[in-house]
Amino acid sequence: MLRVPGGLAVLALLVLTGCGGGGAAPSRTVTATTTVTAGATGEQPHDDAAPSRRSGPGSEPLSDVRSAAGRWVSEPGGARVYRVDFTVRNSTDTTSDYVIAFELLDRRGDRVADVYGDVSSLAAGQTARGTAQHHPEHDAGGASAEATRVRAVRVERFPSGNR
Numbered sequence: 001m002l003r004v005p006g007g008l009a010v011l012a013l014l015v016l017t018g019c020g021g022g023g024a025a026p027s028r029t030v031t032a033t034t035t036v037t038a039g040a041t042g043e044q045p046h047d048d049a050a051p052s053r054r055s056g057p058g059s060e061p062l063s064d065v066r067s068a069a070g071r072w073v074s075e076p077g078g079a080r081v082y083r084v085d086f087t088v089r090n091s092t093d094t095t096s097d098y099v100i101a102f103e104l105l106d107r108r109g110d111r112v113a114d115v116y117g118d119v120s121s122l123a124a125g126q127t128a129r130g131t132a133q134h135h136p137e138h139d140a141g142g143a144s145a146e147a148t149r150v151r152a153v154r155v156e157r158f159p160s161g162n163r
Contacts, residue, residue: 066087068087070083082133082147082150084115086129086132086152088122089127090122090127094124097118097161098122099116100116101154102116102132102151103153104150105147106143106148112143112144112146113144115134117130121160134147
């Protein structure tokens with residue numbers, strides 16, 4: 001049985017219930033979608049991974065997130081979403097699963113939304129790309145329409161269940 005720390009269980013639950021799920025594709029690209037906050041500005045990709053802190057017990061260094069870039073994109077049918085493309089490297093010696101929390105920021109640097117991405121079964125020493133998307137139609141106040149940057153704020157790493 002896989003044991004998951006309490007904070008990770010809550011974060012994983014948020015990802016699984018708010019996302020519509022995400023799973024590893026053969027190319028190790030993962031897509032997770034959340035229902036949080038956003039809008040449309042046509043901003044160019046902005047790389048703000050800038051690992052700067054650790055968060056809580058069981059958290060891993062943000063340095064495992066190698067890059068994170070966000071931009072507004074159009075989905076088929078014309079819907080606009082804020083897409084976060086990220087790269088994560090497994091710095092351990094065991095296969096691990098990752099859940100990464102990102103903040104969407106406005107021009108002033110204020111948080112306007114959160115989005116979560118995940119990567120499953122990442123082998124030791126390997127790097128994977130993932131994608132997280134924020135759908136503005138779930139935005140209650142419209143603040144996320146001002147999102148221009150993304151910042152990784154929390155990384156949870158735990159042993160993969162697919163050993």
